[in-house]
Amino acid sequence: MTTAVLLARIQFAFTIGYHFLYVPISLGLGLVMVLAARRYRRSGLETDRAGAELWLKLFAVTFAVGVASGLTMEFAFGTNWASYSRFVGNIFGAPLAAEGLLSFFVESTFLGIVLFGKTRISTRLYYASTWVVFGAAVFSAFWILVANSWMHTPAGYVVEDGRATLTNIWAAIFTSSLAPRFVHTLVATFMTGSFFAAGVAAYYMLKRRHLEFARKAMTTALVVALVTSVAQPFIGHWHALEVAADQPVKIAAYEGVYTTGSHVPLSIYGWVDEDGQHPVSISIPSGLSLMLGLSPGKVVQGLDAVPPEDRPPVQILFQTWHLMIAVGLLLAVLALGGVYLLWRRRLEYSVWYLRILTFAIPLPVLACVLGWMTTEIGRQPWIVQGELRTADAISTNVAAGQVATTLSIFVVIYALLFATWLQVVRRTVRKGLVEVSPPSPEEERKKLVDADRERLLALPGFAGTAHLERLASSRRTGETSSTRPRQDAPEDAEKEGS
Amino acid sequence: MTGLQVAWFVVAAALVAVYAILDGFDLGIGVLEPVLARTGEQRSMLHGTVGPVWDGNEVWLIVVGGVTFAVFPAVYASVLSGFYLVFMLVFFGLIFRATALGLHSGGAKGSLGWRAAFWGGSLLPAFLLGVVAGDLIRGVELSSTGDFTGGLGSLFGPFAVAAGVLSLAMFVNQGAAWASLKTRGELHARAGRVSRLTGGLLLLVFILMGVYAWQAAGAHFSDLIARPLGWLAMALAAGGILFQEGSSWLGHDRHAFLGASAAVVGLVGIWAVGTFPDIVRASNDEASSLTVASASASPNTLVAITVIGAVGIPVVAACAFLAYRVFRGRVDEIDGGY
Numbered sequence: 001m002t003t004a005v006l007l008a009r010i011q012f013a014f015t016i017g018y019h020f021l022y023v024p025i026s027l028g029l030g031l032v033m034v035l036a037a038r039r040y041r042r043s044g045l046e047t048d049r050a051g052a053e054l055w056l057k058l059f060a061v062t063f064a065v066g067v068a069s070g071l072t073m074e075f076a077f078g079t080n081w082a083s084y085s086r087f088v089g090n091i092f093g094a095p096l097a098a099e100g101l102l103s104f105f106v107e108s109t110f111l112g113i114v115l116f117g118k119t120r121i122s123t124r125l126y127y128a129s130t131w132v133v134f135g136a137a138v139f140s141a142f143w144i145l146v147a148n149s150w151m152h153t154p155a156g157y158v159v160e161d162g163r164a165t166l167t168n169i170w171a172a173i174f175t176s177s178l179a180p181r182f183v184h185t186l187v188a189t190f191m192t193g194s195f196f197a198a199g200v201a202a203y204y205m206l207k208r209r210h211l212e213f214a215r216k217a218m219t220t221a222l223v224v225a226l227v228t229s230v231a232q233p234f235i236g237h238w239h240a241l242e243v244a245a246d247q248p249v250k251i252a253a254y255e256g257v258y259t260t261g262s263h264v265p266l267s268i269y270g271w272v273d274e275d276g277q278h279p280v281s282i283s284i285p286s287g288l289s290l291m292l293g294l295s296p297g298k299v300v301q302g303l304d305a306v307p308p309e310d311r312p313p314v315q316i317l318f319q320t321w322h323l324m325i326a327v328g329l330l331l332a333v334l335a336l337g338g339v340y341l342l343w344r345r346r347l348e349y350s351v352w353y354l355r356i357l358t359f360a361i362p363l364p365v366l367a368c369v370l371g372w373m374t375t376e377i378g379r380q381p382w383i384v385q386g387e388l389r390t391a392d393a394i395s396t397n398v399a400a401g402q403v404a405t406t407l408s409i410f411v412v413i414y415a416l417l418f419a420t421w422l423q424v425v426r427r428t429v430r431k432g433l434v435e436v437s438p439p440s441p442e443e444e445r446k447k448l449v450d451a452d453r454e455r456l457l458a459l460p461g462f463a464g465t466a467h468l469e470r471l472a473s474s475r476r477t478g479e480t481s482s483t484r485p486r487q488d489a490p491e492d493a494e495k496e497g498s
Numbered sequence: 499m500t501g502l503q504v505a506w507f508v509v510a511a512a513l514v515a516v517y518a519i520l521d522g523f524d525l526g527i528g529v530l531e532p533v534l535a536r537t538g539e540q541r542s543m544l545h546g547t548v549g550p551v552w553d554g555n556e557v558w559l560i561v562v563g564g565v566t567f568a569v570f571p572a573v574y575a576s577v578l579s580g581f582y583l584v585f586m587l588v589f590f591g592l593i594f595r596a597t598a599l600g601l602h603s604g605g606a607k608g609s610l611g612w613r614a615a616f617w618g619g620s621l622l623p624a625f626l627l628g629v630v631a632g633d634l635i636r637g638v639e640l641s642s643t644g645d646f647t648g649g650l651g652s653l654f655g656p657f658a659v660a661a662g663v664l665s666l667a668m669f670v671n672q673g674a675a676w677a678s679l680k681t682r683g684e685l686h687a688r689a690g691r692v693s694r695l696t697g698g699l700l701l702l703v704f705i706l707m708g709v710y711a712w713q714a715a716g717a718h719f720s721d722l723i724a725r726p727l728g729w730l731a732m733a734l735a736a737g738g739i740l741f742q743e744g745s746s747w748l749g750h751d752r753h754a755f756l757g758a759s760a761a762v763v764g765l766v767g768i769w770a771v772g773t774f775p776d777i778v779r780a781s782n783d784e785a786s787s788l789t790v791a792s793a794s795a796s797p798n799t800l801v802a803i804t805v806i807g808a809v810g811i812p813v814v815a816a817c818a819f820l821a822y823r824v825f826r827g828r829v830d831e832i833d834g835g836y
Contacts, residue, residue, distance in 0.1 A: 067553060068596035072589045074563045078578025079585055082645070085578075089571020090799040097564035097803060101810025104557040109817035112550035117824050166798040395579035397645040406586045413590060417597055 007403040008080045008394045011410065013376075017369060018414050019073055022066040022421075024368045027141060027186070028193020029059040030134040035220055037130040041123065050433035051213045055197070056130070057428050060115055063137075065421050067108075069414070074100075080403065084383055084393035090166050091157055092147055095173070099143035107136035141189075142182060149178040151384050152375070153246045159387065176246055180239035181375075187235055188371065191228045191331060192364040197221035198338065199361035200429055202354040210433050211348075218347065222338040229332040236328070237291070243378075244292050247385060248301040250378035253312045254321040255279065255288055260302040264288040269326070272318045279318065312380040320377070324370035327363055334360060499775060499791040502800045506569045507777070507790045509807065511770035513565060517558035518766055519672065519759045520818075521623075524548040524555055526673015528595060528620025529666070531613070533692060534677055540685045541613075545599070546829040547680035551821055552599055556592065561814075568803045572644055572793035573777045577630070580638065580646030584626050584653060591622030621666070628665025631769055632658035636715045637781030644778075644788055657714045660707055667703045668765055671696040675742060675758040679751040680829050693754065694746050700761065701739045708732075717779065722772035731771050735764030 033055040040048035074096060077085045085092070110132040113121060121129070156171030157164045166172060198221035204214035244251045251257075256272040256279035257264055266288045270281020286296035293299075303311050334356065341347040347354075383390040527534075527548055535541040548555075567574040578585055598616035636657045639648040674693035681689055711719045722728035742757030773779065777793055780786040794800065 064553070064596060064599075067556070068593045071556065071560060071592055071596075074560045075578055075585060075589070077567065078563075078574045079582050080579070082575035082579035085567065085571055085575035086644075089567060089574065090795045093564065093566075093568030093571055093574070093795070094799060094803050094806065097561070097568040098806045098810065100557065100561035100564040101806060101814055104560060105554060105814045105817040108554040108557050109821045112554060112821055113824055116550035120824050163796075165796045166802065169798070169802045395575075395582070395645075397647070398579055398582045402582055406583070409586075409590060413593060417593070420597060 002391075002400075004398075004400040004403065005391050005394055007400050007407060008398075009390065011403055011407045012076060012080060014407065015069065015076065015410055015414075016073055017372070018418075019066065019069040020369060020372055021365055021418075022062050022069065023141070024189040024192040024365060025196060026059060026062040026066050027137055027189035028191070028196060028364075029055060029062060030137050030193070031190055031224070032193045032197045032217075032221070033059045034130050034134045035224075036217070037127050039216065039220075041127045046435050047210075047213050047433065048216075050435045051217065052130075054428070054433055056114060058196075058200075058425060060111065061421060061424050061428070063111065065417060068417065080395055080398065081383075081393050082395035082397075084388065086163065087388050087393070088150075088164050088384060091150060091154075091164055091172050094166075094169075095143045095147040095150075099140050103136040103140035103143065107133055107140065110136070138186065141186065145182045145185060146173050146175075146178060149175045149181050152181075152379055153177040154384055154387060164384070164387065177239075177242055180235070180242045184232070184235050184239045184371075185368075187228050187232050188364065188368050190224060191232065192368060194221045194225035194228060195331065195334075195357075195364050196361050198225055199358045202357035203429065204432070205348050206351065206354050206358070213433055215348070218338075219342065222335060222342055225331070225335040226339050229328065229335045232328055233325075233332070236325075241292065244300075247378070249303060249306055249311060250317075250375075251288075251292070252301060252303045252305070253314045253317045253378060254374065256281075256314055256318050257288070257300055257302045259304055260299065262286075262289055262297045262299050264298075264300040266291060267318070267322065269322060270318075272315045274315060310381065312378050317374060317377055320370045320374045324367050324374060327367040327370065331360070331363060331367070499789075500797070500800075502797075502804060503790050503794045506565075506794070506800065506803070507770075507774065509811075510562070510565055510569060511766060513558060513562050514770075515763045515766040517555075517562055518668070518762045520551070520555040520558055522669045522672035522762055523676035524552045524673070525595075525620045525624045526669045526671065527677060528616050528673070529624060529670050530673050530677065530692065531617060531620075534674075534685060534689055543681055543685055543829055544677060547677060548599070550825050553596075554818070554821055556596070559592075565803075565807075569795055569800065570777060570788075570790075570793040571795055572788050576640070576644045576646065576778055576788060577634075581630055581633075581653060583650060584630060588623045588626050591619040591626075594619030624669035625662045625666045628662035628668075629654065629658045631665065632661025634778060635661065635711070635718045635769060635773065637717070637779035639782045640778065640780035640786040640788070642786055644786070644793075647782075657710065660710055664700075664703050664707050664765075667696065667700045668762060671700045671739075671742075672758050672762060675746075675751075675755040678746070679755045682828050686828075690746055690749075690751070693758075694743060697739050697743045697746070697758070701736065701743075704735060704739070704765075718772040721774075722768060725771055728768070728771045731764050731767030733764070734767060735761050738762075738764055 033052065036048070036052040036055045040052045077092070110129045114126065114129045114133060117129075118126060150172060153175040154164070154172075155175045156166065156168035156173075158167055159165070197217055201214040201218035201221060204210045205218070240251065255264070255267055258277040263286045265283040265285050267279050267281035267283045270279055270283070272279050284290075288300055289296050289298040303314070337353065338347065338357070341350050341353060379385055381389050381391065383393045527544060531541065531544060535544050563574070594615040596619075598612045598619065633653055633655075636655070638646055639652070641647050671693065674689055674696045677689035678686060678693045722732075738757045738759070738761030740757075742754045742761065745751075745753035745757055775790045776787045777790060778788040780788075795803070
């Protein structure tokens with residue numbers, strides 16, 4: 001591999017890996033935000049409103065960093081992977097354009113409305129808007145995974161003049177790996193969001209702050225965390241079966257299987273002896289054969305099925321794959337423990353468990369990144385499985401030095417951005433809920449007088465204020481309101497009315 | 499050259515124009531912030547004019563990228579790799595801006611460093627996107643595979659730099675017109691004065707640039723003046739600025755902004771009409787140029803993307819309408835934030 005290829009790969013891995021830190025958090029927080037907005041809409045309680053606001057704010061700052069780091073990704077295929085772009089342009093561009101046209105605009109418009117439009121729209125539209133933002137984010141993930149799945153399991157095309165040409169759009173969109181990949185990824189983001197919410201709630205419980213909010217948030221978060229983290233191994237298994245069928249070399253690399261054969265064990269923990277060509281691990285005998293074919297006699301294809309130059313790097317895949325599974329299972333155990341404590345009504349006083357929950361916030365993100373590394377490195381040396389090698393995909397006219405320059409700038413800017421994001425998130429969580437105390441009876445009366453003024457001033461031909469004065473005193477407020485300036489519809493009135 | 503190819507060239511040019519109008523005003527606001535806002539309160543008001551919409555405005559750039567990739571993949575590959583460092587600087591600028599706006603909104607509280615990031619992050623794209631346009635108009639050296647062969651220095655020739663100045667003037671003028679439309683009080687009065695100044699400046703640069711292009715970018719210029727649409731685009735650019743100036747004197751802020759936006763459409767139109775049917779003009783060998791026909795995706799892809807566009811473009815228009823309707827009127831203070 002030349003330096004230019006290596007640098008292009010490092011830059012892409014770094015920038016998209018960085019982007020992918022924020023994607024699961026924002027998608028997951030999107031779900032949390034929608035559920036919180038729903039609770040407020042049903043109860044109308046001030047605590048619930050402030051709680052929904054808190055999640056919205058955390059979602060929005062994460063989303064902002066996601067947008068900033070996602071912008072470069074839309075162009076990265078052209079800047080660094082021009083040969084790839086020329087090869088796949090007929091297929092790969094369409095889902096990216098669809099993502100922009102069908103979800104980004106909807107997402108950004110309604111996020112703007114949710115963030116800045118509170119006083120300009122009704123509560124009902126506000127609540128609907130949170131759903132629209134979340135739905136558009138999920139739809140956006142769908143299109144990106146359409147494009148990504150095509151790279152793993154290309155379909156619906158023929159190669160003409162060294163370019164992939166579209167023959168069947170439906171086959172190109174709904175490739176065989178799309179469904180398991182999409183469900184697996186989406187559930188992972190929900191795990192991320194629920195553990196984030198549980199961690200924040202645990203923080204408040206430990207500090208004995210906002211207990212009412214923390215209890216509600218914790219219950220929802222733990223239930224979602226339990227459902228998703230218990231379902232995830234099964235969904236992952238579904239995905240693995242698909243990979244075994246479509247990209248058998250990948251599975252062989254995950255488990256360090258060099259020789260094709262039956263009774264292949266399933267490693268739990270260990271490493272790969274690459275010279276001796278076998279894994280050194282604690283393993284379940286015939287486990288992989290059983291997982292993939294429900295029979296110890298199932299023949300599993302090994303790395304020897306393809307020449308060495310067509311094999312992905314084995315050791316790193318073995319590690320990312322097993323670590324991802326370990327973290328995922330750990331999260332399932334955590335969620336199970338949490339729900340048990342909740343059921344025994346001991347959660348709030350289980351200080352150690354709550355501490356673990358606050359430290360568990362980054363764990364699902366770690367699992368997401370490991371899973372992403374597993375699937376992408378597993379496809380190597382191909383950028384489009386079986387069609388185009390990564391080494392042949394770069395921009396040939398971009399010098400290695402230029403990539404090295406931009407890569408170092410990316411590292412600096414992104415580190416700064418990460419620090420800023422973390423600081424804003426911590427500040428937001430520390431500040432906690434911003435509750436607005438309900439208006440006093442005095443203020444309520446004032447509002448009534450103002451409303452009367454509004455109505456009278458709107459009457460055609462109304463000039464005198466004497467009548468107003470009488471009206472004001474009839475409300476027995478004890479103050480004259482004739483000097484009060486005209487007021488536009490007070491914002492609080494709208495919120496309380498709904 | 500098929501009808502669909504031409505139609506998508508028109509759509510792509512229209513997307514560029516809308517991007518330049520919308521992100522134009524918020525990049526312009528960024529560049530003008532030190533001039534317009536004297537107090538924290540005024541900075542806050544200025545941020546409030548772009549707060550709810552800047553993110554949506556930048557989405558237009560993303561869509562320009564996505565649509566170009568889908569419809570003219572050869573252009574996407576050549577231009578982005580050819581202008582590698584230029585585009586990277588544009589992205590770094592936009593990332594800084596997004597951070598300054600998204601994580602430090604309420605500008606009043608923003609530290610000097612973040613204010614500088616907002617300013618510089620707005621200035622870089624406003625200037626560099628014009629440099630790219632200038633190079634495309636003048637032509638670049640292309641290999642037979644469509645790769646740029648000139649070095650980085652060749653992208654910053656005097657003509658490209660002049661085009662960068664023109665685009666900077668255009669974005670700044672757009673920002674001033676927007677500030678004058680959306681603010682109140684002292685800031686509003688100052689924005690009005692500044693917008694009349696930037697309008698005059700834009701007209702001056704535009705005329706000088708016309709003379710320069712006649713000398714330096716002959717191929718583009720002669721195609722432009724040979725086509726009725728070219729004259730229409732030039733009239734729109736000049737007329738838009740004059741209309742903006744007149745309306746601003748009379749205090750019609752809305753008309754002034756429309757005039758400035760019409761000028762943007764005219765300027766983008768001048769690029770599109772003059773360059774057609776080339777998209778990337780090869781200065782060394784006319785046959786290597788990437789044209790609407792040679793750079794386009796295959797017919798099946800064009801049909802697929804046309805279906806996506808037929809659903810998507812109305813959605814986009816509806817969103818833009820909704821956003822600008824909900825946030826119509828002048829800004830008093832920010833009533834929300836990240």
